[in-house]
Amino acid sequence: MCHDAAFLIVADGRGILHCNDARLTAAQARRAKHLAGGRLDLMALQTSGASWHPICYEYPPEEMAKVSMAKRISKLRAAQRLVRQTEPELAVPFAGPPCFLDAEVSHLNWVLDQRDGAFCDPEVSTAWLREHLPKQRWDYFLPGDAVDLDTGDITRDPVSAEFSFADAGAYLDRYAADRAEAIAGVLAGYPEPGPDLFDRFKAHFTHLGGLSDYFNRHIAMIVRFEITGPNGGVWDVDFAPGGATVSTASPDVRPHYRITTAGRWLDTVLTGRMAWEDLLISFRLSLYRDPDVYNDYLVGLLKHANAPALQAVEEYETGRDESERITVACDGARYDIPRYCPHAGEDLSVGAVVRDGQIHCLAHNFAFDLATGECLNARAANLTSRRVS
Template sequence: MRITFLGHAGFVVETAGALVVMDPWLSPQGAFDSAWMQLPRNHHLAPRVRELLETPGRERFLYVSHEHKDHFDPEFLATVVRRDFTVVVPKFKRSELQDFFAKYGCKRVIACEDSREVPIKGGYLKLFVSEQGTNRDSSVMVRAEGQCFLNLNDCKLHDRLVRLIAEEGPVDVFSAQFSGAIWHPTCYEYPRETYSAIARKKRDSKFEAVARALESVQPRGYLASAGPAAFLDPALFPLNFEDVNIFPRAPDLFAFLEKRLPDAPTRYLEPMPGDVLDAGTLEFVSQVPERVTTENFRDYLHTYAKDLAHVFRERRRNLMREEVEEILGRLRVELQLKLDRLDLHERVGMPLYVELTEAPKRLLRVDFKLRRVDEVPAVRDTTRYTMKVGASDIVRVLDRKLNWEDFLLSFRLRLSRNPDVYEPVLHGFLGVEVEDLREFCDGIRATESQKERTVVEAGGKRFSIQRFCPHQGADLSEGWVEEGRYVVCPRHRWQFDLHRGGACKTNHSSLCAEPLADKPERVSDSVPPQLPR
């Protein structure tokens, strides 16, 4: 088995009888309205990937893990002429991927439920699907020729990895996301010290998730992928050079892993786009000459930004006052449509203010309790959430050139909240499409309906807690305990304080923790959360 790295989360897995192309993100326009660009650049690989997909002789498969445009690249896929290959996608409730490929004209489309196995010559590929709230993702395993590659990419399967490996057997090469991919704290108006503290905590939490995944999977080799993007828009360019943020590079991860797992047998590999790895020997069959290093990183980014400066010149647009007024009116209608479908609106205890930067005295105030959107001249609530956006950016959402989540991931907005507490319903209101909001609310209710409990030991005491995380339903029996009191969710690393009844440190949710008597008593058959190893 040979594995070619395509950049970001993209791979080509080749065996004697089959070829699997995974998440090829190759378009020179990048993703999320060009806010994210591939790092290192990989656009030169597009002709090679097209050739692989179009050349007969072996079974050919295209796998797309989820809808985010740094994994699902319609612009590149449109350039593939001969499409007599099989597309494999996860079967989500939201059918965007299936709908796209149903019209794509390929040989066939296989929409996979969780753990579905797809035969290939000499082996199989298998998808593991995760769908909770606004998060839809999948990972893929390829097993052939006596070797196995597990590509987790962005998929948060950390609460399933122990069971997955027990069922599927040993993994030779493993890959998993190690960099952030969210707009918090990147887009929030924090003082610098607060911003750095939050970013550092999130970065270290992501690194810890990779470390624990490696402990569970115990692969012979780990390929660093799904790392940071390059931010080449002049307004975003400083993100590349912040001392601390949620976008670390592979050398930072490896330094952490070497301290965290000093005796681990796993080899840590940082491929460049175009490098080819032999999964059996863990040696690179070929490596490209251009390498991005800590020493040349700054110069590399400046050259990259200069080469693609035309992309950002072309997207700039000055709007007339009448256009701004029209966009403001359309945005108000869109927010009201969202509000009308938000069944859990009464849970949001603060208003949302939306401001167009071109109209700072005409704010839209979303009142969740009263379920109405009004225009107001200024922020009048101390407890509130605010979003500032440019009319020329948000109109791309209203014109359906971007969906709401893609817009949030473009980082072309500024946010603030008081108090600084994560509110999942408000978060969903912003990021979920109008037609998906009722299903989003149903998902929250379904998570909350899970009442099974388990037992955890912490600080020499035993506690009965809810087994499933109230955030998105992760199995806390695969979590762990920190500082003798905090139960940590394995999926998003939320912390729940056992000394405060299981209260969450991120928002107001709780595990409803109850101390148990010293004498052992059976609460459930669940496995207690793992202690740090």
Template sequence: MQITFLGHAGFVVETAGAIVVMDPWLSERGAFDSAWMQLPRNHHLAPLVREKLETPGKERFLYISHEHKDHFDPEFLATVQRRDFTVLVPRFQRSELQDVFAKYGCKRVIACEDGREVPIKGGYIKLFVSEQGTNRDSAVMVRGDNQCFLNLNDCKLHDRMVRIVSEEGPIDVFSAQFSGAIWHPTCYEYAPETYASISLKKRDSKFEAVARAMEVVQPRAYIAAAGPACFLDPAQFHLNFEKVNIFPNATQLFAYLKQRMPEASTRYLEPMPGDVLDVKSLEYASMVEERVTPENFKEYLEKYAAMQAHVFRARQRNLLRAEVDEIHERLRVELQRKLDLLDLHERVGMPLYVELTELPDRLLRVDFKGRRVDVVPEIREAVRYTMKTSAADIVRVLDRKLNWEDFLLSFRLRLSRNPDVYEPVLHGFLGVEIEDIREFCEGIRATEAQRERTVVEAGGKKFSVQRFCPHQGADMSEAWVEEGRYLVCPRHRWQFDLQDGGRCTMNNSSLCAEQVPERQEKEKAATPVAGELQPRV
């Protein structure tokens, strides 16, 4: 087995029987309205990937993990001429990927449910599918030539890793996201010290999730992929050089892993786009000469930004006042349509204010309980959520050139909330498409309907808690305990205080924790209960 790194989360995996191209993100215009650019540059690999997909011989597969445009690159895929290969996509309730590839003209499209195996000569390809709320993602495993590669990319399967490894056997090479890919706290208005504190906590939490996955998988090698993009828009260029943010590099990750797991035998690899790894020997069959290092990082990005400057010049657009007024009204209608479909609107106890920078005295006030969107001259409440963006940026959503989540990931907005508490329904209202609003609400209800409980131990005491996280249903039997009292969700690292009834430290959700009386503990010890689960500590 050979693995060619394509940059970001992209790979070409070649076995004796098949070629699997994974998440090739190669467009010179980057992703999320060009806010994210590949780091390091990988645009030169487009001809190589086209050759792998177009050349007859071995059976060829294109795997797309999910809809985010740093994984699903329609612009590059449109340049592939010969399409006699098989496309593998996860089977989500939202059928966007299936619909796109049904029109693509390829040999066949296989929409894989969770755990689906696709046989290849001498092995198989297997997809692991995860869908909770607004999160839709998948991971992929390729087994062939008596070797195995598990690519988790962005997929949050950490609560399932024990089961996957026990069922699938040894894994030679493992890759999983280690950098942030969300708009919090990047787009939020925080004091610098607060921003740094939140970022550091999120970064270390992500590193810890990788470390715990590595302890389970115990691969021969870990490839640092799905790492940070870079931000070359002049308005965002400073993000690349913040002392602390949620976009760490592989050097920082490796330092954490070596300190956290000093006895681990896993090799840590940071390939450049174009490097080819021989899985049997764990040696590179070829090495790219130009490499990005901490020493040349600033110079590299400055040159890269100069090369891409034309992309951002093309984005610039001066709007007439009449155009801004029209966009303002279209946005009001869009928000009202979303609100009309939001069955859980009464759960949101604060209004949302949306401001177009061109119209600072005409705010859109979303009243969730009243289920209406009004135009007001100013913010009326201290308790509120706010979003500020330009008409030129939001119109791309209204014109359906971007979806709402892509817009949020473009970082071309500013957000604030008071109190500074995560509100899942409001968060979903912003990020979910109109056609998915009802399904989003049904997903929350389905998660809340799970009432199975498990027993966990912390600080020398045992607690009965809800087995599934109220956020997006992660299995808390795979959670871990920190500081003797906080049960940490393995998927999104939410902390639940067992000494405070299982209340989440981030918001008002709860695991409804109850301390198990000592007498009951003894009775349970004497009478085993089938299926009782214990968390990993």
């Protein structure tokens, strides 16, 4: 069974579910356990997502701390919920934080010193999950460690045992120095772009704007690109019904999103060497949004960049079955809502937190106002919530 990069291995009467960079719903996790014969000997969970938010965003320090903690707790609660649903013999968190060797992005290694940041290491993840689900057996592994699924015994690798997450910064400095020549060789393969960069940028986004009017209507904003380095510039893409208009930025126009990156990294996308998602996950850019609301359709358009895939998303969102509904209680009121999240189908009966007049889907941390059904922190479909007597 596979979902994203999750995989289930059943052999010699043992079952392992490895949720690598995958957001399994509770129903999918339970089905995996069923396929394994009703028992999971080991379940590995990602507790520090591969995400450029919030680390690449231009938040002031106080806001960065607030957003980071909210993201961390949401991710850990999602892992807790999956393990509670499946009850594996051993649950193994694996996590971040992301680490960088190239000097261009090494400043982002500040997350290594943030023990309360969004991207926690496996040691921190395991401690939190042990505290919040104490009857479950938890542990984490380092390279070379081994587990005997028959006995449950863990053998620690003697070399990895010398590593400490508290020393991760110094470790990376030594590693970067050792790999400096190889890093320089890779970077040399990405030359600065030529003077036709804007023309190719314009053609690229004109093409993207013609792929799906459904996505254009839901993006419905101006995205500003600040491209640094030779032949760069400041360029606006206005997504609207009918397509995308590309122009040199005007000081009189206030964009909703701003994306800053170097011309040579933009060039890799325009030439097809790299997809937009690869550039985003490389962290070789910074982002700002005003208002600070995630636009899933913009990211979806950049990630898919494919008319059939965008059409499939449109058909899912416009044709989903909302006949199966549940009732949730909050602050003395009761609300009738669809059982499944309108964003990606998470089962809200087990995969959500209800508080302060909102329901938070733990799959992607989308928050919906129970009174109106409006998504509060992202551009997403309405929850179609109704208050009941």
